Amino acid sequence: MATAEEISANKQFGGWNRRYKHKSKSLGCDMTFTVYFPPAAASGKVPVLYFLSGLTCNDENFIIKSGAQRAAAARGVALVAPDTSPRGLGVEGEAESWDFGVGAGFYVNATQDKWKNWRMYEYVTEELPALLASAALGSPLDLGRASVFGHSMGGHGALVAGLRNPQKFRSISAFSPICNPCNAPWGVKAFTGYLGADRESWKAYDASELMKGFTGSSKPPVLVDTGSADKFLVEQLKPEALEAAANASGYPATVRLQEGYDHSYFFISSFVDEHIAFHADHLAK
């Protein structure tokens, strides 16, 4: 049975932030992740909301800065925050860029040999849910009720994970996501490195491509918020591409621009209550 070792615990809003370390088979290294258990987890099963973080983050940024635990406690939803890439493997050049390698897994399964351990897509959609289901820590978690959200690179990850696994995730949301990475410098750099030069292979990890061609019968609703003062808005994020894709396929997506907000956790914290309410409503069904 897969296990995870608890490495810290902090009480917050009547529940607990618990940080774990485990040996990841997908990634070939030790990984940390944090789970916020709401007070309701002490006396029954609670649904799970995964949060995928952005470039340079690990599993702690969201837990420390978002203030999401307040609404998660009120709504009885567990938050699961994984790290953003393998770490400590010593791959040549892995820490040279802030937007590629360590802290920048882009939630893909790399096909290029050098980056073969970069399998964050498999990690967040398969290995981590299975670990949560099997490990002792998972006992209060109702893993059959799961949703996913994220920020920036992790917003991209959440959209891709959700759109490719509509049976696994009941709702999807994102703050400032990279909506069309095939056409954004961050995405082109990451996909070239992890997936190689064949641009067709990139489309499986592009939310706008996935949504445009979506044919599934189950369509987890999507909510996206981006700040109008986000310095990455035009070149990297491109929410208009996602909105166009939703219109093209009739996908249920709400894509909003929030006046004056930037790319920071100050923005996330301002709207995280709404996102948690959105997910909690769908998780309660």
Added chain:
Amino acid sequence: MATAEEISANKQFGGWNRRYKHKSKSLGCDMTFTVYFPPAAASGKVPVLYFLSGLTCNDENFIIKSGAQRAAAARGVALVAPDTSPRGLGVEGEAESWDFGVGAGFYVNATQDKWKNWRMYEYVTEELPALLASAALGSPLDLGRASVFGHSMGGHGALVAGLRNPQKFRSISAFSPICNPCNAPWGVKAFTGYLGADRESWKAYDASELMKGFTGSSKPPVLVDTGSADKFLVEQLKPEALEAAANASGYPATVRLQEGYDHSYFFISSFVDEHIAFHADHLAK
């Protein structure tokens, strides 16, 4: 006229976190501080709630981690977060300890020549309010309505600032404060260094001493929360000393122990809404 230069601005909950730099006369160096302006500051005057931070912190920890802006926005209160000591003076040994010198001003006016720039008491009770009143940034702030709170070393600072200036502060609260620094290792080290060996001189900076002997006619109400799992509780914080002092002089103080919480910002965030409501109620009078 005293001025401060804005060095960053981030929108949050409809208001703005604005960080400033200015030349401090009290401390003899450049200082940074952050003000959260709630949405109501865009159209009228708002009262001011100072937050004094703990050991090792600067003006950003509270702003990034506490989640206090949410309630401050809702209640129309500005938050003012100063730094915790002079910085960059190059005093020999100033950065050797995490609990003395840089990041550890203890909100006293030092009397020992080597630490003559450590005048954080004067800075937070006089220079900073005067700066806020005179600088352009101060225009939406109603500095005649002010309250003060803080954490750990800053909880001590808030209690001392409030108890010594009952005309300046309408209410006082603290998370995990050092309640009786004359009898706690952190306090003894800091007071010996900044104030010298005469223990009588320390009492002016000890909340329990001040409250025990309080004779003023105006008594700003006090609210204190400390976590029962705080590893500093018994040796450093001693809330029981403050409670005894309140009982001795009939001071209106609510001193609570919160089951299972520790010394971290996870604890602060869990109760910050209650503290802001407490202050907002008194600031509205």
